Amino acid sequence: MTARSVTHATFHIERLFEASPARIWAAFSDPARKAAWACHETWVMKEMTFAVGGREVSGGSDPDGPHWEFDGTYLDITPGERFVLAYTMRRDGVPVSASIITWQLFPDPKGARLLFTDQGAYLDGHADPADREAGSGVGLDNLAALLAVEGDDLPKESS
Amino acid sequence: MTSVTHATFCVERVYDAAPARVFHAFTDKEARSRWFFQVGAWTLHRHSGGETAVGAAESSAFSPPGADVVITNDSLYMDVVPNERLVFAYQMTVAGKPISASLATVEFRAQGQGTRVVFTEQGAYFDDPGQVAGREEGTRELLEALAAELEGRVRIRVPQPDRTIESYETPA
Numbered sequence: 166m167t168a169r170s171v172t173h174a175t176f177h178i179e180r181l182f183e184a185s186p187a188r189i190w191a192a193f194s195d196p197a198r199k200a201a202w203a204c205h206e207t208w209v210m211k212e213m214t215f216a217v218g219g220r221e222v223s224g225g226s227d228p229d230g231p232h233w234e235f236d237g238t239y240l241d242i243t244p245g246e247r248f249v250l251a252y253t254m255r256r257d258g259v260p261v262s263a264s265i266i267t268w269q270l271f272p273d274p275k276g277a278r279l280l281f282t283d284q285g286a287y288l289d290g291h292a293d294p295a296d297r298e299a300g301s302g303v304g305l306d307n308l309a310a311l312l313a314v315e316g317d318d319l320p321k322e323s324s
Numbered sequence: 325m326t327s328v329t330h331a332t333f334c335v336e337r338v339y340d341a342a343p344a345r346v347f348h349a350f351t352d353k354e355a356r357s358r359w360f361f362q363v364g365a366w367t368l369h370r371h372s373g374g375e376t377a378v379g380a381a382e383s384s385a386f387s388p389p390g391a392d393v394v395i396t397n398d399s400l401y402m403d404v405v406p407n408e409r410l411v412f413a414y415q416m417t418v419a420g421k422p423i424s425a426s427l428a429t430v431e432f433r434a435q436g437q438g439t440r441v442v443f444t445e446q447g448a449y450f451d452d453p454g455q456v457a458g459r460e461e462g463t464r465e466l467l468e469a470l471a472a473e474l475e476g477r478v479r480i481r482v483p484q485p486d487r488t489i490e491s492y493e494t495p496a
Contacts, residue, residue, distance in 0.1 A: 169408050171429050173332060173444055217415075218398070236379075238400055240415040240425040241448075246326055249425035249448055251413035253378075253402045260378075263402040263411040265427045267328055267448045282330050284446035286411055286429045288403060 172287040174294035180305050183276040184312040190245050192308060193268060202307040208233075217242055221250065231257045246270060254292065261291035281305065329453040333460040334444045337467040341474045343432040346439040347407045349473050350430065351376040359473035360466060365389050378404050393419050408432055424449045424459070441467060 182189050192198045196213040199221075204210050208225035215221075217239055224234035237252035247269045254262045264285035271278040283301060287294060339346050349355045353374040357363045361371065361384065369385040382399045396417045403411035410430045416423050426447035433440045443463055449455040472478050 169405065169431070171409070171431060171444070173429065173446060175330060175332060175446065238413065240398075240413060241422050241450075243326060243422075247328060249415075251400060251402065251425070251427065260403045263413070263427060263429075265413055265425060265446065265448065267330065267425070269328060282328075282448070284330060284332070284427055284448070286403075286427060286444070286446070288411075 167289055170289055172290075172294065173285070174287065175282065175284045176294060176298045176301075177283075178279075178281040178298070178302055178305060180279045180281070180309065181273060181275060181277075182279060182309060182312050184315070186245060186270055186272060186277040188315070189270060189277050189279070189312065192312065193248070202311045203304055205307075215239065215242070215248075221252075234258075240265065256291065259291065260288055262287045262297070264297075279305070327451055327453075329449045329456060330447070331449065331456040332444065332446045333456065333463070334442065335460065335463045335467055336440060336442050337464075337471065338435060338438055338440050339471060339474055340438045342437070343434050343439045344407045346441060346470070346474065347410075347432050349470060350410070350432075350441075355473055358478045359469040361386060362469065369394065376404055376406075376410075377401060402427075422450055423452075423455060426459075441470075443467060 192202060194215040196210060196215070199213060200210040204223060207227055208223060210223045212220055212222040219239050221237040221239070222235065224232065226232040234255045235252055236255065237250045239248060240251050241247070241249040247267060249265055249267050251265045253260050262285050264283055267282045269280040271280065281301065283297065285294060285297060349359070356374065357368070357371070361368050366389060367387040369387065371384040373380060373382040378401055380401050383396070385394055385396045387394055397414055399412050399414040401410065401412050403409065409432065411427065413425070413427050415425045424447050426445050429444045431442040433442065445459065445463060447456070447459065449459070469478070
């Protein structure tokens with residue numbers, strides 16, 4: 166019998182992206198664009214419907230490692246401003262955490278500021294909030310890199 | 325621009341009933357119509373789903389006593405350990421406007437012959453930060469209603485438009 170335990174934790178990550186809010190929003194809401202930064206060789210987007218009640222399912226395995234699955238459902242979407250995604254993370258089919266993430270975009274003279282808030286329940290000692298925060302930061306680094314490669318689409322200041 | 329308040333609260337209640345019985349009352353659709361939806365006092369416009377399984381959804385619309393405003397609740401079970409734990413995400417609207425998205429963890433811990441229920445909500449509350457205190461109070465009231473259900477103090481005989489609930493036996 167598994168010893169049951171739950172650790173509740175919340176973390177925030179804030180990032181400034183030098184891109185137009187519309188382009189950043191597209192990187193969240195367009196399945197191909199999201200996969201471009203949220204997925205990699207061993208992590209594949211299986212399903213994504215960006216709508217309230219729609220699902221986002223992705224997953225992958227490292228060589229000889231466990232199989233991970235991200236099983237998400239969109240709870241709330243205010244276009245251009247915020248969305249809330251509830252997700253369960255499973256390792257070899259065992260749920261290790263259940264969380265909600267609020268993504269909020271704020272206008273900024275340089276582009277847009279993202280406030281990412283993850284509120285999670287980490288189950289039975291299978292997952293750790295500090296690891297999740299680090300992993301989320303890597304994902305946002307990938308997003309920043311993608312936006313930078315695509316180039317600046319901000320309106321130019323007239324002199 | 326909308327505002328979001330993130331908050332966590334925890335409400336605990338000890339019941340004089342074994343975890344299996346408390347878990348059943350918490351999840352059973354008929355029991356929920358009594359203590360959670362308080363059919364009779366509140367108006368239940370619709371209620372679908374309610375299976376207790378990972379990935380299962382429950383959707384409902386209801387109005388408080390003497391009011392016309394329609395409140396909706398859409399829940400999704402994320403983790404189910406029978407008689408021990410439930411984790412669900414839920415989203416609420418009032419008059420068509422989203423008011424919150426939350427993650428609720430309900431732990432059913434054996435305590436002597438009874439059960440300690442530990443209800444932890446981690447939520448994103450939209451626009452009005454005052455909602456947090458109201459949600460905590462509402463959760464406390466629901467756990468009291470669950471006590472009434474377990475003690476057989478809930479007895480309702482009111483038919484609803486789309487659900488006919490004629491009577492419930494009071495448990496012996």
